[in-house]
Amino acid sequence: DAKTTQPNSMESNEEEPVHLPCNHSTISGTDYIHWYRQLPSQGPEYVIHGLTSNVNNRMASLAIAEDRKSSTLILHRATLRDAAVYYCILRDAPLGNQFYFGTGTSLTVIP
Amino acid sequence: DTEVTQTPKHLVMGMTNKKSLKCEQHMGHRAMYWYKQKAKKPPELMFVYSYEKLSINESVPSRFSPECPNSSLLNLHLHALQPEDSALYLCASSQEFSRVNTEAFFGQGTRLTVV
Numbered sequence: 618d619a620k621t622t623q624p625n626s627m628e629s630n631e632e633e634p635v636h637l638p639c640n641h642s643t644i645s646g647t648d649y650i651h652w653y654r655q656l657p658s659q660g661p662e663y664v665i666h667g668l669t670s671n672v673n674n675r676m677a678s679l680a681i682a683e684d685r686k687s688s689t690l691i692l693h694r695a696t697l698r699d700a701a702v703y704y705c706i707l708r709d710a711p712l713g714n715q716f717y718f719g720t721g722t723s724l725t726v727i728p
Numbered sequence: 729d730t731e732v733t734q735t736p737k738h739l740v741m742g743m744t745n746k747k748s749l750k751c752e753q754h755m756g757h758r759a760m761y762w763y764k765q766k767a768k769k770p771p772e773l774m775f776v777y778s779y780e781k782l783s784i785n786e787s788v789p790s791r792f793s794p795e796c797p798n799s800s801l802l803n804l805h806l807h808a809l810q811p812e813d814s815a816l817y818l819c820a821s822s823q824e825f826s827r828v829n830t831e832a833f834f835g836q837g838t839r840l841t842v843v
Contacts, residue, residue, distance in 0.1 A: 660834035
C-alpha cells in the first residue's frame with residue numbers, strides 16, 4: 618500500500634492560514650487522498666478527501682499536485698480549536714477501506 | 729444520526745478478567761473497524777468487518793476476539809490481556825468496504841488500562 622510522509626509538527630499563529638503538506642510519491646491512479654484530524658482525547662474526524670481536483674468544504678481546502686505525488690491541506694484561518702494531529706491517508710479501491718494511518722502532523726496554534 | 733458510540737469510555741481490568749468493548753452505529757454502514765492507539769502514536773488497524781463478516785485481521789493476538797452480531801453493533805471481547813495492551817481502542821464505520829471515496833466516522837474510544 619502506498620505510504621504518506623508528513624512533517625512531525627508545525628506551528629501557526631491564530632487567524633492565519635495553515636498549509637499542511639503530505640508527500641505520497643508512490644500513489645496509484647485509483648488512490649483517494651483523505652485527511653483526518655484527531656483533537657486531544659478524541660477519536661479521529663474526517664476533514665476532506667479528493668482524487669485529482671482541488672476540493673473545498675466548510676472545514677478546509679485540499680490542493681492536489683498535478684502529478685498527484687503531493688497534496689496540501691489548507692486551513693484558511695487557524696483557530697485554537699484546530700490544534701490537533703492531522704493525518705494524510707491514501708485509500709485504494711482494490712485494497713478497500715482499511716484506513717492505515719501514517720505518523721501525522723501535530724499542529725500547534727499560537728494565540 | 730452520524731455518531732459512533734463506544735462504551736464504556738474507561739475500563740480498568742485485571743490480567744485474568746474477561747471484559748467486552750461495545751461499538752454501535754445507526755447510519756446503515758456496512759463496514760466497521762477496530763483500532764488500537766497507544767499514547768502519542770497513530771491508530772493501528774486491528775480488525776475490519778464487512779457485512780458482518782470478518783474481512784481483515786491484522787495478526788492480532790487471540791486474546792482479542794471481535795464479534796459483529798448485526799449491522800449496527802461491533803464488540804471486542806478481551807481475555808487474559810497484558811499490561812502492554814493498555815491503550816485507547818477506537819471503533820469506526822463507513823458505508824461499504826469498497827467505497828473509498830466516502831468518509832469514515834470514529835467513536836471517542838474506550839480508554840483501557842490493564843493492571
